[in-house]
Amino acid sequence: MEDLFYNNPDQVKKIVEEFGDAVLPMKKADQPFFSKYRVFNYKEELENAEPFGYAAQNPADFIANFASYFEDAVNWDSTGVLYNVHPNVNVYGQVASFLAGFANPNFAQDISSGKLMLIEKQLIEYFASLARWDVAQAGGIFTFGGKGTNLYGLKIALDKTFPNLREQGLQGKIKVISNDLGHPCHVEVCNWAGIGIENCIRLKTENTTVPVELFRETFEEIVKNGEKLPLIILNGLSTLNHAIDNIKGIAEARDEIVARYKLDYVPHIHIDSVLGWVYLLLARYDFDTNPLNIKPDVLAVMKKKYLLMANVVYADSFGADFHKTGFCGYSSSLFMAKDKRPLLNIERSYHEDSSLEFSKYSPYSYSLELSRSPHGPVSAYATLKTMGIEGFVQILAALTESFRYMKDVFHNQDHTEVLNYDEDSNLLFFVFKPRKDIVFTEGMNPELVEDIKAFNTGFYQFLIHKLEKGEANIFFSCSRSHKYLGQSFGSIKVYSWNANFNVEEAKKVTNHINKLFQEYIQGFEATKDYNIFDFLDVKGAK
Structure with a gap:
């Protein structure tokens, strides 16, 4: 039992290495998920899940079992992941948060957190x-x-x-x-x-x-x-x-x-x-x-x-x-x-004033949460300190240039229509045209609008089908609710907040999307509804 609780630094290093060896090899740079994509059923998985036992589980067996839960986890470090505003994480922020947990602080009061809470004040x-x-x-x-x-x-x-x-x-x-x-x-x-x-x-x-x-x-x-x-x-x-x-x-x-x-x-x-x-x-x-x-x-x-x-x-x-x-x-x-x-x-x-001393800082007295994790402040502090203003500026510049490049590429193709070309945004909305001669205007024929939507949601179904087979290296979303000229076209939504995304990666993405499209138009009929669309669709946003 004593091995389950802190003894010394070497113990922690060994356990972290064992977990890392079981999980991190699944995180491949060119793959959008930790595993081959699979649509699983929660009821079936719960029925087949390893039960909680009376006796303690062997740590090695536990780690192996735990690693299996990374199936379908998104690999946000892959530049092919273009799904929503979701970054890859600064490892110093993640590790700093992990280590802060060894103090087991409750950021509701400084008396149980020590000087760590000064980070929030800073x-x-x-x-x-x-x-x-x-x-x-x-x-x-x-x-x-x-x-x-x-x-x-x-x-x-x-x-x-x-x-x-x-x-x-x-x-x-x-x-x-x-x-x-x-x-x-x-x-x-x-x-x-x-x-x-x-x-x-x-x-x-x-x-x-x-x-x-x-x-x-x-x-x-x-x-x-x-x-x-x-x-x-x-x-x-x-x-x-x-x-x-x-x-x-x-x-x-x-x-x-x-x-x-x-x-x-x-x-x-x-x-x-x-x-x-x-x-x-x-x-x-x-x-x-x-x-x-x-x-x-x-x-x-x-x-x-x-x-x-x-x-x-x-x-x-x-x-x-x-x-x-x-x-x-x-x-x-x-x-x-x-x-x-x-x-x-x-x-x-x-009440607080300039004479605030240790043991008197107490968000417990006014916050919504009476139990507060150190993760938020600690990870933000570590990330801001290790990246600096310079690091953030470099990333913002790369993202801005990359999305302008992608908008230009899809704008100049005769089989795609960019829906946010004139916006200074680091995201891309576009649709594939069922016919190259389609001109997008207000008051378009509703049947044509539905044809375009079906064509693009079908392409998205094709993408998920390719991910299931391990034959796609990108992952993005498709929005049935996003509107352009007052209509919803089932637009493809490409969104990245990856610190490593740049114009070279954007070129790979555009080429991969166009290659998938050429495969799609050769003939594809979805055998099931994967039901993975934009998170705002789930929210019922208008």
Whole structure:
């Protein structure tokens, strides 16, 4: 039994090596999965799973059994994996998190975590400075994911709007403003908070962003109806097109309406920047001297995104997912607030000042989670320190150039239509044309639209079929909900946030996709529905 608990460093090194020998050889650079892809049935697998026994299992047998569960696990280190915003992980971040676990800290209180919790404080101050907020006044907390950051934003917004909320609960008519390109969790947090999903207003975007005038009209209508608007959620790099809303314009319109109608509250503006936070790092890059010699057109796109994200200075809070665009393992999410007081005061029992000493730092007193893993802060800290601003800038430049290359390739082919060619986004939406003479316009014949959708979802089925046979080295998604010119075409979605992705890898991807397409049109009929599409389809996003 004593061998199951810590004895000395050599013991840990030996166990790690044994696990690594069993698992890591499955992780091949040119393969998108740890194994050949297989659609398994959960009921059958549970029935055949090795049972839990009364006696302890031999460690070697356990490791072998454990390794079998990596079947179908995605190999995010493969540059052929182009599925959603999901990075390969910085190994220093992963190992630092693993070792932090040997202290078994609960990041709810520093007394059980030691100086490790100082890491969280350092990150909060760092991101407050990147946002150009008053570092002494700002605050933040790591939480369970992007949905958690939005939930914190909503909670603080409600507390500010309804000072007696903690005692009396929700009262009156409440609205939350989001938009039609916002993440589905904007609606979901309204459900979790008891506001109701019908009270989450999804404003229609124009050219991928919320029109300030439409926001103004909507807010005024809410006021005239005797309703309250605690929260405004804006996009800080939306999932499907990397758009950043006009934060400054919305903030100014909000303030004008609050003053005009003499409201007794100010709606809280939260930026859902769980993807876009990474562009705040460019505040430390010298665009004028351009020390990394980034190509001018690529540099212009990066600078544009930084300047848009820099307007977070006008917001009240924002979120950052390091497990998305920060090369950390799941999950590592930071909620940041310009004014820390509403955050610390959620339970009316906690206060911090500049004299804070060890044993008195206690997120336990205000956080949603009373049991908090060290993984989020530790992995983010290690990744930011080992990569530096320079590393992130290099990767952002490579991704920007690579996706522009792929858009150009598919745009210039006569058998493909790029659906987001004019967007400065590091993702690609395109469709294959059943006929080369098809011209995409608004109001297309519905039957033709369905033909195109069937043709492309069929191609995706073909890809999964090839993966099952071990004959494909790429993996991406197909979206039945993504719209172009008001229609859904079953678009192919190519998305990478791999630190090793560059133009050379993009060339391999485009060639592989086109090769698969040539095989597909020779004749393929799916024998089963693999039902693997875009995650937003699963969410029922519109």
